[in-house]
Amino acid sequence: MTQRMEAFKKALMEAIDEGLLMLGESGREVIYFRLKQSYALKKEDAPGNPEIFVKCLREIFGSGAEVIERAIIRSLYKKLGMEFKAKKGFGFMEYLNEARKTFEQKAGL
């Protein structure tokens, strides 16, 4: 169980890194800096605290954060070998929870 969770967190960390790259490397660093400065959250702790991570993004980008969140989710689904399908009413947390559930089910088989 812990191993599976670690694998999921690792994939999410990589997805966050890749998704934030749409802002450029310096932009990505700014987000990590903000996470640490405003929420005392290190870069590697972001996957364990997705709500805070999203809050940080929204604080800076407003509605524009949705685009970054979507890029992260797409990257995560790809890493987990899952097909991403946009769903009405789904936000970052909903997609993340769905990915986690599907990943756990897959790994459990």
Add this chain to the structure above:
Amino acid sequence: MIGIHKVGLLIAAGLIVLYAFQGFYPDFIYIFSNAFPPVIAGAAVVTSGLSLERYWRKAKGQFPVIWLYFTCGLFLWFMGEAIWAGYTLILGVELPYPSVADFFWIGGYIPLFVALYLYVKLFGQALTKKMLAVSIVTAVALTILVTVALLMPALGAEKDLAAIAMDFAYPILDLALFSVALLGLMIFWKGKLGSSWLLINAGILMNVCADMLFSYTTAQDIYYCGHMLDVLFDLAYLSFLMAFYVHTKEF
């Protein structure tokens, strides 16, 4: 961040007061109204250039490119201001309009439009149909309003074709920038970058008003260097300068 807003408001208030009481120092306001725009436009170029340098250092992604376009556009506007000042203060031309300066001002709109477009496009998925509709309706309504307001005075005046074309070109190009900048404002409104986009929109709207009034007053032959409307151009540059400063501070 409150500091920069206070400084900006103080400068804006100072400029308005300076222009409002120009009757007491007409010679000074003539020199100031021609000499100050290249200074404030130059300051805006430097601020944008510093943002460019910052984003360029770790060059990847769209931001360095976007800031390159912003800086190019503002640099062309700075050149326009500098040439205008050269005409009025050095060559003694009373009203250099149209002139080579217009070539740079008009040219500046292209990179500025590209910069705004690339920025908004990067976050385009966050745009809803409602946001797009608001932007289109606002831009179209303002374009109709500006065209109708300028039609009679511009066509009725004894101006050459180039001057009439310029009279319409400036406000309409301003509105083209505004239509994209408004989308940016709607995307980032709830975030910290919203304040930067608010300043960009304010700067563009001030240019819309200033360019409209300039077209109208030159058509009526009542414009002179140091006219109250000139303060709007200065305030627009101040807004752009602050927008880029705030953006670099927040992100």
